[in-house]
Amino acid sequence: MSDEDIPALEVSDLTKDYGDLIALHPLDLTIDAGSSVALIGHNGSGKSTLLRIVAGLLEPSDGEIEIAGWPIGSLEARATTSFLPDDPVLYDDLSVREHVEYVSRLHGGSGWDDYAESVVTKLGLIDRVDDLPSRFSRGLRQKTSIVLGLVRPFSLLLVDEPFVGLDASGRTAMMELLDEVHSDGASIVVATHEPSFVERVERSIALRDGEVIFDGRASAADVLSLVGA
Amino acid sequence: MPDALPVPASVIEDLRRARRKQRVAEIHWIDALYQVYLVGIVVVVVLAVISGAIGDGKLDHAGIERVRLDGPAWIGMAAALALFIGLRSGSRGGPLAVEAADVRHVLMAPVDRAAALRGPALRQLRFAAFASGCTGAAAGLFASKRFAENGLAWVACCALCAMTIAAIGYGAALFASSRRLPRWLATLVGGVLVIWAVADLAATSAPMAPSSTVGMIAVWPLDFRPLGIAPVVLAIVLIVTGLFGIAGLSLEAAERRTALVGQLRFAVTLQDLRTVLVLRRQLAADLPRNRPWIPALRKPGRARMPSWQRGWRGVLRWPVPRLVRLVALAVIAGFSLRAVWGGTTPMLVAAGLALWVAALDAIEPLAQETDHPGRRDSYPVVEGDLMVRHLGVPVVVMLVVTAGAAAVAVSGGHNSVDPQVMGIAFVPLAVAAVLGAATSVLMGAPKAVDELLIASPEIAGTRTVLRTVFPPLVACLATLPVLMARNPPKGSTASQAASTGVIVVTVVLVLCAGWIRFAADIRTWWDEAQQAAGMQSSRRPTAEEDDE
Known part of the structure; x- marks a missing residue:
C-alpha cells in the first residue's frame, strides 16, 4: 500500500462512555488522505468527544484508531496530527511570538518564520505578537490558538468549532487558512455549526447522540434539516 | 512529519529553563524573604508546641516495651494511609499536576513524554524527600530525649522512616498513574492494606500488617529487625518503575487534574470548604449518576413539597x-x-x-x-x-x-x-x-x-x-x-x-x-x-x- 492509500484517519468500533452516559456508540469511520470533512450535529451529539479522542486528549472506552497508519498517542501520530480546540489553552507567561517559537520547536521546527508571520498577519494579530495572550479577549486567544495549530508540521488537522468567538474578518481568514491547508495536501476534519462551511468541504458527517446519521456531500439546507441549526 | 522522532529532550529542557528563569526574575527578593520568614515562624511554633507536649522525661521499662511492640503498628498505619492515598491519586492521574498548556502543547507534541515528565516528577520527589526527612529528623530528636539510646541513631532512623513513608506514597502514585491502575483496584488494594493495618493495631491476634515493617525502621535503635529494609526496597522499586513508565500517564486524567488542582489550592488558601468539596468531587470523578437508582422518581411529582x-x-x-x-x-x-x-x-x-x-x-x-x-x-x-x-x-x-x-x-x-x-x-x-x-x-x-x-x-x-x-x-x-x-x-x-x-x-x-x-x-x-x-x-x- 502506498502512502497515499493509507487513510488519514481510520476509526473502528470506537465507543466512549462516562459511566452510564454513552457519548459515542460503536463508530466506524475512514477519512482519506487529503480530504476535507465537516462534522455536524447538535450540541452533545459527540463531535467534540470524537475529535478529542482522535487528538489523544480523551481515552476511548473501546475500539481502535489509527492516524496515517499509526495508533493514536504514538510519536508518529502526534507528529502528524494538529488539534485546534474550541477552548484555547495557553501559557500565562509567554507572548504570542514566544508561544509560536516554543510550540514550533517542540515539533522540530525552527521557531518564528515567514509562515508564522503570514498566519499571524492574516488573523490580524501582527500588532500583538509581543503581548501576553493571557490578557487577550476570548476571540484573540482563539486566534492565538489557531496560529499555534498551524505553525507546526501536520498532515491531519482537527478543528473544533473554529468560528466561535471570531469576528467577521477572523471567520473569513479562518476559512481561507483552512482552504490553504487543504490545498497543500493536509486532511482536515472540522466540527462546526456553520452551514456555509459545509458547502466548502467534500464530505459531511452528521452525528446524533453519538451515532452517525448522515455521511456524504451536504448542502447548507441539508445541514438545517439534519441538525436543525 | 519531522524526520527524526522524537524531538530531543534537550529542547524541552532548554525551553523550560528559559521560562523558569523568566519567572524567577519576576519574584522580588523581599517576597521570597517574607515567605522564608513565615515558614520559619510556623516551624518554630510547631516544634515548640510538640516539644512541650512530649516532654523530655526518660521512659520507664514498660514504656520502652510498649513503644517497641506497638510503635511499628502505629507508624505502619501512616504508611498504609500514604500508600492508599498514593494509589488513589495515581489512579486519577496524580501525583503530577502538569500545567494545562503543557498537556496541550508539550505532551501532544512528538516529544518523548517520559523525558518531558521526569523532570517535574523528580523535582516533586526531591521536595517530598526533603520535607519528610526534616519532619522525621525532628521526630527523632524528640524521641531521643525520652530514650537512653544514641540520639543520632533516633534522628537517622526516624528520618529514614519518614522518607520511606513519603517515598512509598509518592512511588505508589507514580506506579498507579504510569500503569493506569483502575480506580476500583487502587481503592481495593489500598483499602485492604489500611484495614489490615487497623486490625494489626487493634488486635494482638491479627497477623502483622505489611505496613508495620515501615514502623520497624523508626524503632531500630531499640530493636533492629532486618525486615525493616523491605519497605525501603519497595519504595525504591515503586519510584523507579513509576519513573520509567511515566509516559503512560493518561492525558485525559492529566488534563482534568491540572484544571482542578490549581483551583483546589486557591480554594484551600481562601478556606472555602464548599469549593474544596466540589472540586475534590470533580477530581475524583465523584459525579451524580445520569439515571437515579430508582427510575420511578424521574416522573414529575407534586409541587407540594418541592x-x-x-x-x-x-x-x-x-x-x-x-x-x-x-x-x-x-x-x-x-x-x-x-x-x-x-x-x-x-x-x-x-x-x-x-x-x-x-x-x-x-x-x-x-x-x-x-x-x-x-x-x-x-x-x-x-x-x-x-x-x-x-x-x-x-x-x-x-x-x-x-x-x-x-x-x-x-x-x-x-x-x-x-x-x-x-x-x-x-x-x-x-x-x-x-x-x-x-x-x-x-x-x-x-x-x-x-x-x-x-x-x-x-x-x-x-x-x-x-x-x-x-x-x-x-x-x-x-x-x-x-x-x-x-x-x-x-x-x-x-x-x-x-x-x-x-x-x-x-x-x-x-x-x-x-x-x-x-x-x-x-x-x-x-x-x-x-x-x-x-x-x-x-x-x-x-x-x-x-x-x-
Missing part, C-alpha cells in the same frame, strides 16, 4: 463511591464511639468529624442553593425558610448513617457501647452533624476584605478560628451523652446521664437551627446598620450643624 422532593432526587443519584464513603465514615464513627466508651476521650473528635464529613455530603441540596445566590434569591421564598426546608432530607440520610455507626458501636465485643445509651444519643448525633455541616456551608468562605480585619487583626483572627472550628465542634458536642454516660454521677444510671447530655446538646442544636433560619436576616440587618453608620460618618455636616 425541596423535599428535590432532596431525594439528588440523593438517589449519588454515585457508588459516595455511598461507600458514607458507609466507611459510619464505621469510623462507630469504632470511635467504642473507643470513647472504652476511655479514650479524644476519640470523640474522630466520631464527630466522621459524622460531620458525612453530613457535608448529605446537605448537598442546601449547599447548591448557596452556590448560586442569584438563583436562590429569585425564588419567592424567604432565604432562611428555604434553607430549613432543605434540612429534612439530610436529617433522614444522616439518621441512616448514624444508625450504621450505632450498630458498629453497640455490636458485641470489647468496648461495646450500652445500647440504651446509644439509643438516647442516636438522634442528636445525626441532627448535630447535619446542623454543623449546614452552618459550615452557610458561613461560606471568609470575605476577601473584612471590616473587622481592618479594625482589629486580633478579633479577625479569633473569628477565623471560630468560623473554622465551630461547625465540626457542633457535631463533636453531640457525643456528649455517650461521654457523660460512660462515668455517670453517683446515684444516677448511664441512661439518665446520657439524657442529661442530650438536654445540653438540644439547647445548642436549637440555637444552631435558629441561626440557620435567621442568618440571612441577621446579615441583612448588620449590612444595613453598617451602611447607615458609614453614610452618617461620611455625610458632610449641614450648615446648621457647622454653626453649632
